[in-house]
Amino acid sequence: MNRKFLWRYCLGLILIPFALNSFGQQKTAQITDKPGVSEKLETVFKKTYKDAENPSWYNLDKNYLVSFTQNRQKSNVLYQKNGTRIYHISYGTEENLPQAVRNLVKSKYFDFNIKTTINVNQHNRNIWFVYVEDAKNINLVRVEDQNLQVVDHSRKS
Numbered sequence: 001m002n003r004k005f006l007w008r009y010c011l012g013l014i015l016i017p018f019a020l021n022s023f024g025q026q027k028t029a030q031i032t033d034k035p036g037v038s039e040k041l042e043t044v045f046k047k048t049y050k051d052a053e054n055p056s057w058y059n060l061d062k063n064y065l066v067s068f069t070q071n072r073q074k075s076n077v078l079y080q081k082n083g084t085r086i087y088h089i090s091y092g093t094e095e096n097l098p099q100a101v102r103n104l105v106k107s108k109y110f111d112f113n114i115k116t117t118i119n120v121n122q123h124n125r126n127i128w129f130v131y132v133e134d135a136k137n138i139n140l141v142r143v144e145d146q147n148l149q150v151v152d153h154s155r156k157s
Contacts, residue, residue, distance in 0.1 A: 037064055044083035049075075071096075087122035101128050101143050108148060109139065 037057045045055065045066060052075075055068040063086060064079045073096055078086040094102065094114035105114065112132035120127045128143040129151070140152040 038081070041079060041081065041083050045077070045079070048085075049077070087120065089121075090119045092117045092119070097128065097130070100146065101130070104143060104146060104148055105130050105132065105141060109134075109141070112137075112139070 036059075041064060045052070049068065049070055052068040052070050055066050058065045058067070060078065062081065064081070065076060066079070067074070067076050069075070070090075073090045073092040075088065075090040077088045080086060090096070093116065096117055096119070097105070097114070102114070109132045112134045114130055114132055116131040118129040120129070125144065130141050130143065132139050132141060133156075136156055138154050138156060139150055142149045142151045
């Protein structure tokens with residue numbers, strides 16, 4: 001059940017930017033592989049993410065999604081055709097948290113283990129979602145600008 005919980009949230013977090021970008025529109029997103037990414041777009045990506053491994057490109061409506069691994073973290077970046085980044089989402093563990101975010105989470109959840117981290121960068125916002133758990137509880141907390149908010153709480157069965 002814990003894995004189901006985690007995957008639902010991960011899927012939800014992946015889909016949030018798509019929903020925000022298409023709110024009020026009546027069309028369905030079409031994802032295709034082998035999109036014919038321009039050389040300019042590939043150059044922007046390679047310059048920004050120099051250590052990216054195994055990039056896979058997809059055409060998402062009029063935009064381009066690239067999935068890759070960097071520093072043992074899986075990432076997704078959505079670009080406009082002109083190379084403007086729409087968002088970047090990365091998935092990691094406690095070791096990927098900035099020290100200030102880790103300290104804030106641990107100050108409230110000192111007896112909990114940090115299991116998974118998700119970092120969302122969009123529109124000059126840097127938001128961390130952190131899954132913490134102890135023997136009886138699983139919490140999803142959101143950290144933005146040193147403000148911590150509990151997004152979800154569930155008890156283990």
